[in-house]
Amino acid sequence: IPILSSYGINFFENIRDEFWNSFNVVVAKKEGKIVAASLLIFFKKTIEISWEGWLREYANISPIDATTWGIIRYGYEKGFLSIDHGRSAKDSGTYLFKKGWGTEIKPLYYQYYLNRAKEVPRIHPTNPRYRLYINTWKRLPLWLARRLGPKIIRYIH
Secondary structure, eight states: OHHHHTTOHHHHHHHHHHSTTSEEEEEEEETTEEEEEEEEEEETTEEEEEEEEEOGGGGGGOHHHHHHHHHHHHHHHHTOOEEEOOOOOTTSHHHHHHHHTTOOOOOOOOOOOOSSOSSOOOOSTTSHHHHHHHHHHHHSOHHHHHHHHHHHGGGTO
16 A cells, blocks of 8 residues: 555564564455555554555545444454544544544644744644645655655654
8 A cells, every 4th residue: 555655664564573463454455456454553452543545546435434444343343442543633634534433532742842943843734834745745656755755754753
C-alpha cells in the first residue's frame, strides 16, 4: 500500500520482528486485490490503529471503511475493550473520519522547548505553508516518494 511505503519496508519489518505476538494487519480486498490495509498494535485490552493506507484509485469505494469495520469486529471477537484511532489535528479529514465512527475525542497536550524559536511552530494541515508541503508530496511520483519518505519522515514528527 503506497501510503505505508513512505516509512520504508524495513520499518515495518522491524515492527513485525519486535512485536510479532502483539500486532496484526487487517486488509480490504476488491476482486482478490488488496486495496487497503491497517496495521494494529495491541496493548493490554486496547487495539491501536498505528498505520493505514489505501490505493488512491479505490478511494471512491472507501476501502478504509472496510478495514475499520474489520478492526471493530476483530476487537469484539477477541475481547478487546477499546480501539485507539490515534491522534489527528482537530477538524482535519482524519479527525472527521474518526469522529464519524463514534470515536470518543480526548485532547492531547503538547509541551514545547523553544530552542531559539520565538513561537510554537504551527504544524497543522490548515497552515498554508504546511499545506504546500502536503500538496507537493501528493504530486511526487511514487518511486520518488518511496525513496525520500524514509529519509525525511524522522524530521516530520
